[in-house]
Amino acid sequence: MTGTPCAIVGIGETEVARRSDLTSVELGLKAAIAAIRDAGLRNSDIDGVITQQTRANPQANASPLLSQRLGIQPAYVNDISLSGGAPSAMVANAVAAISAGLCSVVLCASGGGDQPLSREGRGRGRLSTGWEDFMNPFGAAAAPVSYALGARRHMHAYGTTSEQFGAVAVACRKHAQLNANAVMRKPMTLEDHQSSRLLADPYRLLDCCVPATGAGAVIVTTAERARDLKQRSVEVAGIGQSSIFATLEHAQALETSAARGAAERAFAMAGLTPAEIDMAQLYDPFTSVVLVTLEDYGFCAKGEGGAFVEGGRIELGGQLPVNTHGGLLSQGHLGGIAHVTEAVRQLRHQADERQVAKARTAVVSSQCAQLGMHVSLILTNERVH
Template sequence: MSIKGKAYIMGAYEHPTRDAPDKSTPQLHAESALGALKDAGLSKDDVDGYFCAGDAPGFGAMSMADYMGLKLRHMDSTETGGSSYILHVSHAAQAIAAGKCSVALITLAGRPRQNKFGFGGPRLKPGELGDGPPEAGFENIYGGTTHNTYGMCAMRHMHEYGTTSEQLAWIKVAASHHAQWNEHAFLKNVVTVEEVVNSRMIADPLHLLDCCVVTDGGGALIVTSPEVAKSLNRPKVKVMGAGEAPKGPAGGQDLDLTYSGAVWSGPRAFEEAGVTPADIKYASIYDSFTITVLMQLEDLGFCRKGEGGKFVADGNLISGVGKLPFNTDGGGLCNNHPTNRGGITKVIEAVRQLRGEAHPKVQVPNCDLAIAHGTGGSLGVRHGAATLIMERE
C-alpha cells in the first residue's frame, strides 16, 4: 500500500529551550505535544495514535501515553537513532492509511546538556567495555567514539574523491548564514571557512565547528488522515513518499565508508512520490557532522558521488543563493540537537518552508516540494536511513 496522499502533517512545534535544568524529559515531551496540537487546532483528546523513540523515558510510548493522558488505538516506539522521527512520520502515515488511527502525535525530547553525555553518549576509557549493542564488545574496548567513526568516513571520502576540509566547512558556513535569523539558535554567529578549519581538531579531519551542537530541547508533529486535515483551518502538508533502509558493516566484508543508507531509502521515497531530486525546492538534511550532509547529498542524488565537495563549496546550500537551500533553521550544526535523535526538527523546518512560515530571510520562494532525510547510528558503518518527501497542497 502506498502512503502517497494518505496522510497530512497538520501540526509542528519546536521547543524553544536549548538548556533545560528546570524541566524533566517527560515535561519537554508534553510541552512539545501541546505546542503541536495547538498549531494544528486539535486537543489531546483527538489523538488516537502516538509515536516516539528511545529518548522517551521509562517504557517509551506506554509511559508517555500514561504521562500525557492519551487514549490510544495505536502506538509505535521504533528506534533508529537520528532517523527515528523521519521514519515515524512514514509509520504514522502507514498506520493512518491502514485505519489504525486518524490523529497521530509524534514527540521527541531530551536533556543531553544536563546529562553531560554530549553527542554519542558517555565516553568510555580504552579497555572499558560498558553496555551497548552487540558490536560494543568488539569496538568500545578500543575507546572508539561517534566522532572517530565520522572522522574515518570523512578521511576515506577525502582519500577516494579529493574532498577537502575547506569544502566541508562550507556546510557549516551555510548553516550559520541561516541560524543568524533564528532567535532560538544555539549558535547565531555567521562563520567563515577559515574559522571552521582553524577550530580545534576533534577527530581528524573533523574540527570542532564540523560537529553539531549539544542542546536540550524537543519537538512534536501531528499527522492526520485526509478527512481530519480537511476539517482543520491550517495549511496542509501532504506526505508524498518515504523510504527506510539499514546499512551494516556485514562483519567488515566489503565495507565502504563513503556511502550511507540513503542510496536505498532515497530512491524508494522518490519513486513513491513520483518526483526526482531536481524537483525538490528545499532539503532538510541530518547534520550531526559536516561529512554527514555531504555524503547524504550525494547518496540522495543531488550530485554525483564524489562531487559533493564542489556542490557545497559553490554555495548551493545557502537560501537565496544556491540551488538547494538546506536546514534554514540552522540545523544541528547551529540551531539544536537534542537526544542524538534530532531528525524531528528536519521535518518541522520542512513544514515551515512548505507553509511559507520560515523566517522571511531564509524562506524559499514558491516552496511546494521538500525532502527530509536522516541517518541514525554511525554514518557509513552501521545505521538506519529514512527519507521523507512532502508537498504543499
Template sequence: MSDTSLKALRGSAAIAGVATFGCGETPGFTDMELLARAARAAVRDAGLKMSDIDGICTASAAATMWAMPVVEYLGLRPRYIDSTMLGGSSFIAHLLPAMHALQSGQCNAVLVCYGSAQRSAQFGRREIGAARRWLDPQPYEAPYEPMQPLSSYALAASRHMFEFGTTRRQLAEVAVAARAWARLNPEAFMREPLSIDDVLAARMVSDPLSVRDCCLVTDGGGAYVLVRADRARDLPKPPVYVLGNATAVWNRQISSMHDLTVTAASQSGRQAYAMAGLSAKDMAVVQVYDAFTINTLLFLEDLGFCKKGEAGSFVENGGIAPGGHLPVNTNGGGLSCVHPGMYGIFALIEAVRQLRGDCGERQIAGAVTALAHGNGGTLSSQATAILGTAAAL
C-alpha cells in the same frame, strides 16, 4: 508491499501541526517535560485537543520502553503505538507505519514526539554516554574505546577525502552555510558569524573533523501531528502531504559498512522518490541530518543531488547557503540550530514550516516540495520523507 500499494498511500496523510519547545539551553526541564510541551503545542497547532490523539510514535536513546511513560504522562489511551528506535532517523521512519494505521482506520490522529534535556541534564554527558553504550553494545568496536560517534564519522570523512579529493575547506563550507541559515532563524542556538577560516582554525577533535564540524549539544523538544488527508483539509493550518517515505538499514557499526562513502540513504531516497513519483531535481528545499559536516556531503550524493564524489564542489562558494543553488538545512541544522541527541524530527518540522510559508527571513519563496532526511547511529539507519503542498499532489 508492492510499489503500486505504496503509491496508493501517496498523499493519503498530511502533517497538520508542528511545534518545538526549549531548543537550545533549558535548565530545569526533563526529557519528558520538553516532549510534553512540544506535543501539546503541536496538537494545538493542528487545531485539535489531546483527547483527539489516538495514535503515538516516540523514541528515546535513554529508555527502552519510552512509549509507556509518555502515554501515561500525556494521559493518552492510544489505539496505535510505535516506539521503534532507530536513532535520529526514528521520527521520519515513523511516518509510513503511521500512514498505514491511519489508512486502515486503526486511528485518526497520530502524535509523533521527542524530547531531550541532553545539554542541561542532571547527569553528566559521560554518564549518559556510558548508559547508551550499555543499552546499545557494539562488540567489535567498543573494546577499542573509540570516541563515538565522532570517530566513526571522522573515518567516513577521511575515506571521502582520500577517494574523491574532498578538502577540509569543502567540509567547512557545510558548517558556514548552516550558520548563515541559523543567523536568519530566531530559534537557532548559535547565531554568531562563522567563516571558513574559523572552522579551519577550530580545535581538532577527531582528524579531519574540528569542533566546528560537529553538531551542537542542546536541549529541545519537537512534535508533529499526522492525520488522514481528508481530515487535514478541514483543520486550520495548510496541510503538508506525505508523498513518499522509506527507511533503510545496512549496518550498525561503521566497521560493517561495505563502502564508507555510500550510505543506506541511497536506498531510502530511491524508494521515497519512487513512492512520490518525484526525483531530487523536483525538491525545492532540503533538510538533512547534519550531525557532522561529512553527513551533508554524503547525503547530497546518496539522495541524488549530485554524483558520488562531487558534493565537495557542489557546496563550494555558498552552494547550499542562503542565495545558493540549493537551500539545505534552512533552520541552521544540527550544526547551528538544535541537536538534543536525536535531530531527525527537527529536520521534518523545518520542512513543514517551509512548505507552510512560516519561516520568515529564511523562507524559500514558492516552495511546494521538500525532502527531510534522518540518520541514526553511525551512518546506520536512514529514513527519507518527501513532502508537498496541495500543489504537489
C-alpha cells in the same frame, strides 16, 4: 504516495538551549501539546502516539507513558529507538499505522535532545554486549570518531577537502542566524572553521553538531482530514527507508550510505526527481554527512558533493537551501525532529526571514548507525494524487 495519503498538520518545538532545567519528560510534553494546539486539535483527538527514544533519558514504554501524562488512551502506540533515524521513522510509522486502519491522528513526539539534562544523568550504565564492546575499548564509540572514519573514506575516494566540509558548517550557521530558536548564532567564516581545533581528524570542532536540549513533535493524519484543519496541509508524498549495515565492520563503503536506497524509494513513491525539490533538511551530526547525503539523494553526482556545497549553493537563495533552521550543526542536536518541523514550517510559508521563496517541496532525512540506516521523507504543500 502508497497507501492512505497522509499529511503533517501540527508542529511543536520547545526552546532549544545548551542546558535546560527541564527534564526530557517535561520538554517532550511541551512539544507534544504545542503540536496538538498548532493543528487546532484537542488531546482527545489523538488516537496514535509514537515516541523517539531519547538518549538523555531512555526508557521502556515511552509512548504509553506519554499518553498517560497527556491523559489520553490511544488505539495505537509505538516506541522508536533508531536514534537519529527516529524522527522520519516516526512519521513513516504513523503513515503505515493510518494506512493499516489502526488509528487516524498520530502524535509523533521527540524529547530531550542529545545532552545530559541537569536534573537527570545520561543513562550510561555498564556496557552492553552489543556493538559497543567492539568500539568503546578503542575509543571509537564517540560519534565524532566513528563518523570521522567515514569522512576520511570520502576524502580518500574523491579528494574532498576540509574546506568543503566547512562550507556545510558555514551554510548552517548563516541559517541559524535567522532562527531565534538556534543555539549557535554567532557569525562563522570558513576561516573560523579552518582554524577551529582538530577533534578527530579530519573533523575540526566546527564540523561537529552542537549538543542541546529541547524537543519537537508533529501530528500526522489523513490528507483528507488535513484539509479541514487549521494549518495549511503539508502532505507526505514519499517515504523511503534503507538499512544496509549497523556497525562499521560490516560497511562495504563509507563514501556512500543508506541514503541512496532510502531516497530511491522515496522519490519513486513521490513520483518526483531531485530537480523538483526546493529544499533539503538533512540530518547533519557532522558536516561530511550532509555532503554524502546530497550525493546519495542524486542532487549531484557521487563524488561531487564537495564542489556542490561550495559557492553558496546550499544556502538560502542558492540552488538547494539545506538545513534552513541551522541543523544539528548550529541550531543544536535535538535528535533530528527539528528537520521535520522546519520542513513543514517552510512548506506552510511560515519561516519568516528564512523562508525559501515559493517553496513547494522538501526532502527530510533522518539516519543512524554510522550511515548504515536512513529514512527519507518527501513533503509537499501541493495535493498528492
